[in-house]
Amino acid sequence: MAYYREIARPILPHLRGRPVSMERCPDGLDGQSFFQKEVSGHFPEWIRREEVPKQDGSVTMAVCDDAATLAYLANQACVTPHPWLSRADRPDHPDRLVFDLDPPGDDFETVRFAARALGGLLDELGLRPAVMTTGSRGLRLLLPLHRRDDFDTVRAFARETAELLAARHPERLTTETRKDKRRGRLYLDTQRNAYAQTSVAPYAVRARPHAPVATPLAWEELDDPDLGPRRWTLRTLPGRLHAVGDPSRGLGRRRRSLGPAWRRLRDLAARERR
Numbered sequence: 001m002a003y004y005r006e007i008a009r010p011i012l013p014h015l016r017g018r019p020v021s022m023e024r025c026p027d028g029l030d031g032q033s034f035f036q037k038e039v040s041g042h043f044p045e046w047i048r049r050e051e052v053p054k055q056d057g058s059v060t061m062a063v064c065d066d067a068a069t070l071a072y073l074a075n076q077a078c079v080t081p082h083p084w085l086s087r088a089d090r091p092d093h094p095d096r097l098v099f100d101l102d103p104p105g106d107d108f109e110t111v112r113f114a115a116r117a118l119g120g121l122l123d124e125l126g127l128r129p130a131v132m133t134t135g136s137r138g139l140r141l142l143l144p145l146h147r148r149d150d151f152d153t154v155r156a157f158a159r160e161t162a163e164l165l166a167a168r169h170p171e172r173l174t175t176e177t178r179k180d181k182r183r184g185r186l187y188l189d190t191q192r193n194a195y196a197q198t199s200v201a202p203y204a205v206r207a208r209p210h211a212p213v214a215t216p217l218a219w220e221e222l223d224d225p226d227l228g229p230r231r232w233t234l235r236t237l238p239g240r241l242h243a244v245g246d247p248s249r250g251l252g253r254r255r256r257s258l259g260p261a262w263r264r265l266r267d268l269a270a271r272e273r274r
Contacts, residue, residue, distance in 0.1 A: 008067035082198035135206035216248035
């Protein structure tokens with residue numbers, strides 16, 4: 001609770017307006033954990049609730065708009081808030097696209113390579129991605145979007161981007177979903193870009209030993225030899241914020257539409273197939 005109260009200012013822009021799935025660990029790391037979507041009946045009235053459609057019905061979920069709600073969720077043993085990629089007022093239209101980059105084994109250098117290569121391709125397309133550690137095994141790229149496209153469109157764009165990148169680096173990267181066909185290559189995972197899917201919030205604590213934190217990075221930090229997916233923890237992250245600030249600040253101002261980027265992507269793919 002103390003951690004989330006201290007870092008409320010940088011984390012709330014990544015939570016505000018979004019339905020949140022709560023990863024709860026009421027008995028600690030050694031106990032049973034679970035994901036909760038539906039708001040519990042005992043939650044106080046001042047917790048914002050939003051009813052969102054699901055298959056064969058709807059579900060009423062919490063929305064974390066302020067520091068008080070964030071602290072309350074932590075007090076309910078919500079170690080990690082997982083917000084939607086869309087906002088509650090337009091749940092079918094994401095304003096974030098994510099690429100998950102987890103190593104095929106323990107080779108973090110391959111993750112660095114993939115992040116640099118993918119970031120460079122997205123720059124070629126006129127987009128402005130951000131990069132973060134996951135606090136678990138790898139890195140994640142976030143792409144802020146205008147809310148003009150639905151999830152099917154966004155996922156198709158992500159898939160085509162990943163396919164072009166894998167074609168450029170076939171020995172190191174792949175879009176093959178079956179693990180037995182990846183042959184040690186890093187999987188460019190775009191599957192999270194779908195309705196009601198979540199992505200761990202930047203600055204969220206992960207339910208792992210030593211409480212690692214999902215941490216936004218400046219792009220040049222990929223060159224730090226000491227960088228790893230669990231580099232910062234609940235104890236050390238506030239000091240990092242005081243020392244270097246928040247690399248994700250102003251992320252919303254980087255929003256772009258996919259139309260021009262998709263035209264550039266298809267032109268690039270056509271040229272490189274020749």
